[in-house]
Amino acid sequence: MSNSNLIKGSLQTIILKLLEENDKMYGYEMTQKVKELTAGEIKITEGALYPALHKLEAEGLLTTEVQQVDNRVRKYYSLTKSGKKEVSTKMAELQAFVENMQRIINPNINPSLKF
Amino acid sequence: MSNSNLIKGSLQTIILKLLEENDKMYGYEMTQKVKELTAGEIKITEGALYPALHKLEAEGLLTTEVQQVDNRVRKYYSLTKSGKKEVSTKMAELQAFVENMQRIINPNINPSLKF
């Protein structure tokens, strides 16, 4: 992850969501996918990505399967059952974060004024 | 800051934006304002807030002025010129972050498909 200092804490969310969309991905593929989707604005660094993947696996949210492709090893990750549940949780947290930030930033758009 | 682990890095943005809206605030007041605006969902802890305020002051984005109110000391913070500029930067970063997260989460809403 790089450039913006706001995205700290969102890497797990990104990984889980990518795997919900794509079923099975390897680390390097995730970095490229995010770069592509955000027009190069979010660059996931390996120093952040691999420890995060290992942690999610250790927590039982991801499972791995190693494949040999052209003399090169790829480690494919996919969601476990609890990983799939965690995606919903992370999405709700992101939603709540954005709404709360909007309340702080746009204090004039206040539902309590709509009388 | 507590509860959501997504908001790391957003405390500076919150502080700067509050001071843009309110001109002059003291630390405790900021914690109460954020609690009020987010219906108690974001709680800024003192252990996070005060070091952040000191850092922003050291960077020249905030200035302070101490006031005596009812035998109690209040340290009022306000934006410097470069602090005011930094608000715009932080707002643009937040905007970009949200847009990029939407691109990752909603890959089907892709402008390039609109041919």
Place this chain on the structure above:
DNA sequence: TTATATACATAAGAAAATTATGTATAGTGA
């Protein structure tokens, strides 16, 4: 007198990044 609210502050530790480095294969341009 005990708890809560107001108001500041710092210290120890944890979490999550950045930056740097390392290994290995493969292709491309000078």
Place this chain on the structure above:
DNA sequence: TCACTATACATAATTTTCTTATGTATATAA
């Protein structure tokens, strides 16, 4: 051929930013 870039994994040292705990002090309500 040599250097650079891309692919693909990984870890270590360090930094940033937070949590949790603690400390000081005044004031008020139960």
